[in-house]
Amino acid sequence: MESKKLLAVTGNPVLHSKSPLLFNKMFSTEQINATYFRIAADSATEAMFLFREAGLTGMNVTAPFKKDIMAEVDLVDPAATKIGGINTITNRSNGIIGYNTDYTGVARSIEEKVGTLEGKKCIVLGAGGAGRAAAYGLIAKSSIVVIANRTIAKAQEVAGQLGCEAAKLDCLEELLSHADILISTLSTGVEVVEEAWLRPSLVVLDANYKSSALGKMALNRGCTLVKGEDWLLYQAIPAYTHFLQSQPNENCMREALDEASKPLSSKKDVISLTGFMGTGKSSVAKILAKKMGYHVLDSDSLIEEKAGITIPEIFRTNGEKTFRKLEKEILNSLLDADHKKIIIAWGGGIVLDQENRLKIKEKTLSIWLFARPWKNLSLIKDGSRPLLNVENPGETARKIFLQRRGFYAETADLMVNSDCEYHNPDSIAEKIYEEICKTF
């Protein structure tokens, strides 16, 4: 069987992203052998390291990496070059290619509500990656665009490159008095618009779908609101085609957004750490538990307690099958109970069982610690991992990892880098903590 295709979205932060919902709904409905998760990283370079080393087929890119990731790919599509940002990368036989699908997404989401964009006066707030893509997409539809930004020099630079106007935020009230469309690409919490400036005839789109104060104001004033989630959907559709060279079922992806799917926050009382042997799950779990005031549990220790012997002894005397049975019993007893505030470090092979994977994903906030097993073996040379007590543990580790990679990916809400070249248990725990704090 062909191995599962891995796709992801990266950014900093990224745990809030709804992209996995859209893609995974398609994959499960149409039985496509692919899975989509989130990748946490501190830089575009780190995100690309994970992309390459974990063997991804494609990746969406969100703030703040859209510009920096351009230097990391082999080829950039001309529209993405002009916009100065990439939101979609694919791994092809001729190299890694970067595209921008944000610009078509913004145009389509507004057109769907208001019809043609030709001659419409549009204000784009923000001159970052999303702002540039929005302006480009609207200009391509013959709209009259003004980019308004706190730093006017940046707005002028972008406007000069794209062929539109720039304005200071001080002029916003005046600009809004005769604009047709307002698009905000500002970060959460940056509020520059006053409710009284919004006329009912205005069409408003806030790219920020997580929480939009602007969206609320627009509704209060009777404006036409285009949901940020529509933009998300309409950039995901062409991204899907770049990734898999086929057309997605748009209705299916839309349904995923409309369905009141269980928010991630409802799972944060139980945090799971999965990953290959030696990726630091137990150490990270202890540090993270301390930071969050959670209780820490380790499935391997619970198995040893239950069996009354060590894991190598279980493998030696009863075999791997018995070990897996005990492992599954421990998982069920932990996840069927109503635990609050616990962090569980799972043994590396827990994901081999499909029921285990589904339960971890359904009931816990599931974090995959990724490290290159063949480089991180120094941590597991103590004989405590029977599967690696072989002549060439590096080669064996690589093989086992490749068999399991798709399982880790489909179980994960978030992948975090735990490779020794980048991180230690403290910095890994800090990264997970940061993502959780920024998202919930």
Ligand code: S3P
């Ligand atoms: C195993 C991983 C080990 C332990 C056992 C089997 C595996 O746990 O459960 O040796 O199959 O990957 P760690 O992942 O904590 O090393």
